[in-house]
Amino acid sequence: MDDVLTIDNRGDFGLWAIEAAKQIVGEEGFELAKAARDGTEGELRDAGSALEQAITNALLEVYDGLLDGAEDE
Template sequence: METVTIDNRSDFALWAIERAKQIVAEQGTALALAARDMNDTAIGEAGNALGQAIADAMLEVFDGLMDGLDAD
């Protein structure tokens, strides 16, 4: 995974937009396909995967912010 340096709000906004695009491209498609097929099990699994990807992204940035505080 590529390392991104976030020094200000603008950097964070750009990172968040790009990360959201990536998550939707990866996880949103599976959710849409499951919904189209009306497969309740697949919808649940895809929804959980989407939620997990969002949580992982938020933890990723939080960990990066905490690492920055440790360096100070």
């Protein structure tokens, strides 16, 4: 998520969430599916952890942005 997005309402947040999910699934979901099909148990675990971390990072990114916005007011 390199682009700056201003979230002013619930609709903006919904759009951000959809785009973030598409990006995460496109990148990390593919790796998880590939590991499930061809990988070892360790590779599957690692891919699942990477997907989990990407989701966590996205949620923390928007949370931090909300906190930054609250401090400006």
